[in-house]
Amino acid sequence: MKRPGIQDVGLAVCFILLAVIAFRPSGVVGGRLREWRAERQVVALYREEWRQVAADRRSVLGSGDAPHTIFEFSDYRCPCCRSSHETVNGWAASGRARVVLVHVPLSERSAQAARAAICAEKQGAFARMHDYLMTTEDWESGDVDWASVAVAADVPAGTRLIRCLDSAATTERLARDAALADHWRITATPTFVSEHARIVGEASETDLANLLGSDLFR
Incomplete structure (x- = not known):
């Protein structure tokens, strides 16, 4: 050999x-x-x-009877969050998934918008405020009259909403959302999470379908 x-x-x-x-x-x-x-x-x-x-969680899009739940960690000024909005809304409206929003504001103005969404939620109008904030830009710069924003979003305005914006309860809610993002190791917006997987960045129809049907981590 x-x-x-x-x-x-x-x-x-x-x-x-x-x-x-x-x-x-x-x-x-x-x-x-x-x-x-x-x-x-x-x-x-x-x-x-x-x-x-x-x-x-209470910032919810879609029916509580939907067969699936998706968590979306989002910021109202995040371009990829905005570009995913129509797709996410479509899934919620179709009844295919319940979408739970977790607020992860990355700027002071985004934090103000998140507060407005939380306060609208308390009046049963979260979806309307959320849609308005995701699809308009008039609130993004300058001095913002949030009561006027609420009216434009077809959300009941008035002293109740204004008091809610800076309330201790709203501050605590944002802190809880931030704590969940940290605990679940969320490092970017948007991040979409199912029980089996997650997607970071803009999500398409195919991405969301794969997110819910993926057996990659089973």
Whole structure:
């Protein structure tokens, strides 16, 4: 039998070294494995807490009888949140999914808009305010009269809404949303979460269908 030559041994050593480099934690494959494991841990967290968290949320689009629930972590000035709005609304309106909005404002003006949406929710008009904020820009700059915004959005205005905007209850609600985003390791808007997976960034019809039907993490 032919004994391996120096060249063969050298090649074998090179392959072993490349494998060690690739699979070590800082290597390409090792890095991908680390990301995959982290993603599985996040999805396991969603599953564990899903029903309790879903039952505790009130900024909802669509019917409570819908067969699926999607969480959307969103900011009212986020371009990808806005461009996904029509698709998300369509899913909620069709009864295919109940969409739970979690407010993750990334600027002071976005935080004001989130407060307006929360206050509209308390009057049973969340969907109307949410749609207005996602599809208009008149509230994004300058001094904003939120009572006028409410009227334009067909939401009952008046002293009740104005008092609600800066109330302790509204501040606490935003803090709870921020805490959930942090706990579920949300790092960008929009992020769409189902019980089995998540999508970061603008979502298409196909993306949402895959989000609900994915068995990638089962």
